[in-house]
Amino acid sequence: MDRELVELVDQERVRSGELLTIGAFAARSRLSPKALRLYDRLGLLPPAHVDATTGYRYYRADQAERARMVALLRRLDMPLARIAEVVEPAGLDGPSAADRLACYWAEAEARFASQRTLAEYLRGRLSGRSSEMYGKFVVETVDVPEQVLITQTRHILPDELPTWIGAALGRLEDAAQACGGTTGAPFVAYHAEVSQESDGPAEACVPVADEAAARAWAEEHGRAWDTGVRVEPARRLAYTRITKAQVANPQIHAAFEAVEEWIAERGLNHAGPCREVYFADWDAAGPQDAVCDVAFPVR
Template sequence: MTEDARVDDELLTIGAFAARARLSPKALRLYDRLGLLAPAQVDEASGYRYYRADQVERARLVALLRQLDMPLARIAEVVETDGPEAAGLLAAYWTDVETRLAGQRTLAEYLRGRLSGRSSEMYGKFVVETVDVPAQTVITETRHTLADELPAWIGASLGRLEAAAKECGGATAAPYVVYHAEVSMESDGPAQACVPVADEAAARKWAEAKGRAWETKVRVEPAQRLAYTRITKAQVAHPQILAAFEAVEEWMAREGLEMAGPCREIYFADWDAAGPEDAVCDVAFPVR
């Protein structure tokens, strides 16, 4: 190695280090700027960057992790961790990637069906019926949320409301979630978790105490008719559930029924105990 490539026994110029790491100096400057691999020393006068030979492994690891499209924060976490724990962080990230890809694969198949004119075939597997629901008092919790946070929020909010129902005369019907606007990765609703309860006065007292912290309210829903289709736990996943809602909308149009309120998901079964093919949810629209 030439004298200008090695500054001393410990430090390498950015060119020499880049050659060892099989990376470009441009990539190393980027890693420095992103906080993933800082030089061991920067000359104050010239601005030249110098690296230690033992930083080569980290440089190569950062480059490989970036090829997995790993977010910068997670790359930093992995490279700052040693041994099996770092491997565990990578495994957890890749599990998330595969879950996302599986969802995208299903969505792509769903969209191919729509674009190829197979919508009627997709909707045909859903049986749509109507049911009359009496007036009921409901305690609610409302949240603006994107699609990736929605499942966790539904579980947590319905859990809170079902526990609170004990103070409100007890739950009188299945809990449900109302969508006042679209929830997607671009639109945040809001969504409203609802639990019907027996005692309106007790419910209003409870909501007055909890309302600011939980965005809770009490309302009395009038008697109404719902058009609905029943779906399994597997079908609750996106985008299968979109096909269920669209099947109900198509049926409503054929039957000459008008939408009389926002769509909803009614969860009538024990979610944790249910298997993938067990019926757990009705997707529904109020109609007139």
């Protein structure tokens, strides 16, 4: 079929209402032409037909339901990539699409709850009531001898951190069996801030007994796991002990700040990256059981 005939056919389909211009479809779907062009580029809502000569987009009337669904999902602040999973043609009306939406909303509610807690903490901090809200943290010092550490380092963002800590320390504790066994509590050292604007890195560390065996293990597995071995010199740690329920934002931030204030009040200097030392069985611990020391090396 030559181009002129194709154009005539397209014009007839538009006149008959089988195809809608982008302007007409925008009015029917209550989306702007700009949004429709974006959704086309992202593959969320491709037009039924694109004129090869003019580039004009045409839509079928029955695409309006999909367009409205995309618009409603955007009102939930759902990322476009997640919307694509929900409105894929095979799942738009099926339970799998509903399950994907439910999963997204559960994640969103967890995020809102975390943000609500953080907002309460910030209000308390700005009003000078932080210690009333979270209690007074008791800060002490402890001397830690030189340690051989097997480690795994990763640049990471806050949402990924809890899962990564458990997985990384679990792998390293399993590996410690080939390195003479563990000689101390595992910990995570933060070489830079982990936040939405900064990805660390964070370093999971497990003290082991046999340095030679540890280096042999790292030589074999280091590339696959991004692991290494280092010897950390003897250190004095200033720390406060927190419960399992407090190993979450913003309580753990308040604990870090309490230790930093204690260090500054005594004129001490930081001597290494801050850390979380996990000395208890996390899975067996209850919410009010002490599980972690928030610590700073000092001199």
